[in-house]
Amino acid sequence: MYSKNAKKRQADFQVIAQWVGEGERVLDLGCGRGVLLEYLKQTKGVYGVGVDIDFDRILSCVKRAVPVYQGDAHEILASFQENAFDRVIFSRTVEQFEDPDATLREGLRVGKRVTVGFVNHAYWKNRVHTAVRGRRIQNEVYPQPWYASLPANPFSVVEFEDYCREKNIHIRNKVYLAGDWRNERKCLPNLLAGYAIYDLSK
Amino acid sequence: MNDSEQAVTISAEGEVGIVEAQDFVARTRFEFESGGSIPELRLRYETYGYLNAARNNAILICHALTGDHHCAGVYSMEERKQGWWNFMVGPGKPINTSEYFVICSNALGGCQGSSGPGSINPETGQPYHLDFPKLTVRDMVRAQVLLLDALGIERVHAVVGGSMGGMQTLQWAIDYPERVGRYIALACGARHTAQAIAFNDTGRQAIITDPGWQQGNYTADAGPVQGMAVARMMAHITYLSDVGMESKFGRRRRSSAKEHFDVEFEVESYLRYQGQSFVTRFDANSYLYLTKALDRFDLHSPESLDATLSAVTAPGLVVGFTSDWLYPPQGNRELVEALLRVGKDASYAELEMDYGHDSFLVRAPKLYQLMRNFLQR
Numbered sequence: 001m002y003s004k005n006a007k008k009r010q011a012d013f014q015v016i017a018q019w020v021g022e023g024e025r026v027l028d029l030g031c032g033r034g035v036l037l038e039y040l041k042q043t044k045g046v047y048g049v050g051v052d053i054d055f056d057r058i059l060s061c062v063k064r065a066v067p068v069y070q071g072d073a074h075e076i077l078a079s080f081q082e083n084a085f086d087r088v089i090f091s092r093t094v095e096q097f098e099d100p101d102a103t104l105r106e107g108l109r110v111g112k113r114v115t116v117g118f119v120n121h122a123y124w125k126n127r128v129h130t131a132v133r134g135r136r137i138q139n140e141v142y143p144q145p146w147y148a149s150l151p152a153n154p155f156s157v158v159e160f161e162d163y164c165r166e167k168n169i170h171i172r173n174k175v176y177l178a179g180d181w182r183n184e185r186k187c188l189p190n191l192l193a194g195y196a197i198y199d200l201s202k
Numbered sequence: 203m204n205d206s207e208q209a210v211t212i213s214a215e216g217e218v219g220i221v222e223a224q225d226f227v228a229r230t231r232f233e234f235e236s237g238g239s240i241p242e243l244r245l246r247y248e249t250y251g252y253l254n255a256a257r258n259n260a261i262l263i264c265h266a267l268t269g270d271h272h273c274a275g276v277y278s279m280e281e282r283k284q285g286w287w288n289f290m291v292g293p294g295k296p297i298n299t300s301e302y303f304v305i306c307s308n309a310l311g312g313c314q315g316s317s318g319p320g321s322i323n324p325e326t327g328q329p330y331h332l333d334f335p336k337l338t339v340r341d342m343v344r345a346q347v348l349l350l351d352a353l354g355i356e357r358v359h360a361v362v363g364g365s366m367g368g369m370q371t372l373q374w375a376i377d378y379p380e381r382v383g384r385y386i387a388l389a390c391g392a393r394h395t396a397q398a399i400a401f402n403d404t405g406r407q408a409i410i411t412d413p414g415w416q417q418g419n420y421t422a423d424a425g426p427v428q429g430m431a432v433a434r435m436m437a438h439i440t441y442l443s444d445v446g447m448e449s450k451f452g453r454r455r456r457s458s459a460k461e462h463f464d465v466e467f468e469v470e471s472y473l474r475y476q477g478q479s480f481v482t483r484f485d486a487n488s489y490l491y492l493t494k495a496l497d498r499f500d501l502h503s504p505e506s507l508d509a510t511l512s513a514v515t516a517p518g519l520v521v522g523f524t525s526d527w528l529y530p531p532q533g534n535r536e537l538v539e540a541l542l543r544v545g546k547d548a549s550y551a552e553l554e555m556d557y558g559h560d561s562f563l564v565r566a567p568k569l570y571q572l573m574r575n576f577l578q579r
Contacts, residue, residue, distance in 0.1 A: 055554075055568060058551045059551075061549070062549055064579075065517070067517070067548055067549050068549045068551075069538055071535060
């Protein structure tokens, strides 16, 4: 079976950290065990708040001294005023939201900037996997079989960029990572990027 | 192998053992927020563990409405009943008395040794009864401040409390930010909901309309015992949950019922017992004063919740319990949402437990871990 890959899990940290200013207010929706926020606190001195639904992950955040809120991302966003945070981060969480459009737009209301990181499901290996094997992708990033996975709504680089265009969301920056989630890939991102990270604003 | 050896091998956790309550007396007038005053202040309290040389390892525990200062240990070897938070407080326990100096005082207005409506007014030699000044949560906290001053503790490592204790904890963090290192508020809220006030007033009416109450001037041997028992029975229901009661009692019956309205169901027996035993350990006027203080507690006032919580500087942890319908998770969440809005270091965790409002008093490894992580971070 596949075990989770810690390096891959933290692939977008450095890219996100580049976009975060010193001492900014950061909200990380789907913060997991608070590793990214701890990193941003150490490297950028941010005031970071995490949100996650799972109690065990909350335990880890509390241990890391990362302020954290156990609950639903959409619900907590509703409690914040406009531009309450300098940056709202969605790192590998958008595909699991019940209403991704509504939550992203709430993120853009609450954050001056929004960071979205996601797995590009049109990456060529993913296409080949599905085409050749006729099976759902199962690898180190998605270690669980379909019946043990959370409902997910996978999408691709072009689909996300179409969405931003349609909703007039401004893409300030973007970084495409290759299949190893390390090296940058500039050309043919929809085919060659395994992971994409966007810096967005209204 | 004797018992004590066995205890050591079974677990790294220990017991605080035999404890003794102490009395703090301040012989200067204590002024209440309402404008009233009493000639002297008494607080009964217990401590566990040792204050370090730097005097910075104290944890103050604030008890719930009908709780008391006896949160850990026993008073004698023969006694079986331990303090109300015994599993939480002790050597190696989440509130580790090998590391921290733990203080718990009986709330001002209470009836287990602290100044309250039932205590003797030194100026008249008679109980205060309803001459006791109107009480607020802030008054309770101010009384504790005097106790900490007397103990030579400038700043506590943490203030911890559930329910009414949670409200005191929040008040501490708001009123004395420089004296609070961090705080944990369990199963509480920024203010009572209409439903919570409704339940409290129904209880108060049961007491006040009992002829034994006598406008609050009852004597120790004849008080509003029926009213108190009914108030407690009803309040006790609000501390449990639908699911919890169903699994604990269901429709189980007792075979002894003969008359139509005798105790028939187990749940009736349990609640009647709770009501009866409450009468012997709690003072009716204290109950009236304390519930009123809780109903009036409102962090949304005078301006807004955000404005009130702006005064907080300490990191905080608020814990809600899914089955708590007296102080529902929503009210706990609201606190943290406001704290985060005003840029504070605050966390919210929610535990899925079936024990209703009383969940924080129940053995729960997840809660232990959470408290350990927060106190040690």
